Amino acid sequence: xxxxxxxxxxTGGHTSPALAVADLLxxxxxxxxxxxxxxxxxxxxxxxxxxxxFAIPTGKLRRSWAWQNVADLLVNVPAGVLGAARLLRRLRxxxxxxxxxxVALPVVVAAAALRIPIVIHEQVTxxxxxxxxxxxxxxxxxxxxxxxxxxxxxxxxxxTGNPLRPELRAGSRADAxxxxxxxxxxxxxxVTGGAQGAQRINRAVGEILAPLLGHAQVIHQCGDNPATGxxxxxxxxxxxxxxxxxxxxxxxxxVGAELAGIYAAATxxxxxxxxxxxNECCQLGVPALYIPLPATRGDEQTANARLVDRAGGAVVLxxxxxxxxxxxxxxxxxxxxxxxxxxxxxxARTLAIPDAAExxxxxxxxxx
Numbered sequence: 070x071x072x073x074x075x076x077x078x079x080t081g082g083h084t085s086p087a088l089a090v091a092d093l094l095x096x097x098x099x100x101x102x103x104x105x106x107x108x109x110x111x112x113x114x115x116x117x118x119x120x121x122x123f124a125i126p127t128g129k130l131r132r133s134w135a136w137q138n139v140a141d142l143l144v145n146v147p148a149g150v151l152g153a154a155r156l157l158r159r160l161r162x163x164x165x166x167x168x169x170x171x172v173a174l175p176v177v178v179a180a181a182a183l184r185i186p187i188v189i190h191e192q193v194t195x196x197x198x199x200x201x202x203x204x205x206x207x208x209x210x211x212x213x214x215x216x217x218x219x220x221x222x223x224x225x226x227x228x229t230g231n232p233l234r235p236e237l238r239a240g241s242r243a244d245a246x247x248x249x250x251x252x253x254x255x256x257x258x259x260v261t262g263g264a265q266g267a268q269r270i271n272r273a274v275g276e277i278l279a280p281l282l283g284h285a286q287v288i289h290q291c292g293d294n295p296a297t298g299x300x301x302x303x304x305x306x307x308x309x310x311x312x313x314x315x316x317x318x319x320x321x322x323x324v325g326a327e328l329a330g331i332y333a334a335a336t337x338x339x340x341x342x343x344x345x346x347x348n349e350c351c352q353l354g355v356p357a358l359y360i361p362l363p364a365t366r367g368d369e370q371t372a373n374a375r376l377v378d379r380a381g382g383a384v385v386l387x388x389x390x391x392x393x394x395x396x397x398x399x400x401x402x403x404x405x406x407x408x409x410x411x412x413x414x415x416x417a418r419t420l421a422i423p424d425a426a427e428x429x430x431x432x433x434x435x436x437x
Contacts, residue, residue, distance in 0.1 A: 158183070284404060
């Protein structure tokens with residue numbers, strides 16, 4: 070038996086808040102289990118924490134017509150609902166906590182059919198289709214930003230914020246300096262495009278590597294997509310630099326536990342504006358230059374980035390305006406103004422709710 074079943078994943082943005090809540094629930098001796106997909110981020114990260122994990126078939130809900138909708142709606146989604154129902158009957162949870170993503174919806178539908186209370190959590194300003202549907206079945210709807218409330222019934226909606234994994238608060242500059250050989254006299258720019266990397270950002274940074282490294286050091290999380298070859302291309306660009314400049318550049322396909330130290334040492338983050346990255350920068354007070362991915366549903370990344378921009382915590386560079394020259398100019402302009410960077414970090418932090426995990430746990434236990 071699990072007191073609470075977590076459902077959600079597919080991406081880090083849906084998975085990370087669930088992990089933060091899971092850690093706190095277990096600290097309070099509340100039994101949990103996780104229902105997710107076979108191949109999403111959660112399929113790796115939940116078992117890493119020894120969380121009982123169960124995979125179900127999943128199908129993606131698309132707003133526009135696609136042939137895949139037929140197979141998903143007629144086969145995968147119903148199979149997911151049936152699989153979730155079988156698991157919920159066995160686990161007998163008091164409440165289901167759904168953090169979004171296409172894998173969460175079958176669990177929500179099954180829980181509603183079994184009359185199990187449902188709490189959903191929305192991480193971004195513009196809710197996805199899965200959470201829009203799930204909200205109709207949920208007892209409570211937790212949102213990260215107050216401006217998201219307009220999308221949900223007011224009586225069932227509460228602002229909780231987006232939880233941060235506790236280990237990300239435990240990093241130090243010394244950790245990053247020891248791991249990456251950082252020079253304490255130089256600012257650090259952390260570039261990330263998410264777990265898969267972002268080709269437009271990767272290529273733009275690669276083109277300006279020499280002039281950028283003349284004034285800063287860079288840790289670049291670029292992904293390892295064989296279809297783009299970005300990692301190999303970036304490493305070749307770095308290898309062609311004078312050794313003194315090349316030593317200031319670190320290229321990694323992805324980051325794990327070292328991320329806490331990177332954030333602690335970062336002067337500026339250059340990134341996409343997904344839910345996870347935006348929440349981490351706001352919670353930790355790290356100034357950011359966001360380059361939102363324009364193809365996201367509802368243009369959610371632009372909405373996320375603009376929210377932080379309006380608060381004074383970030384600068385937004387639309388991908389349509391991204392060139393190597395423009396990117397270099399924006400980074401140099403920010404690095405040349407340490408006082409502004411300090412203020413940006415402070416303003417970003419005003420959007421964060423540090424006790425978001427505690428608020429969500431309280432909401433879950435109230436819903437039993």
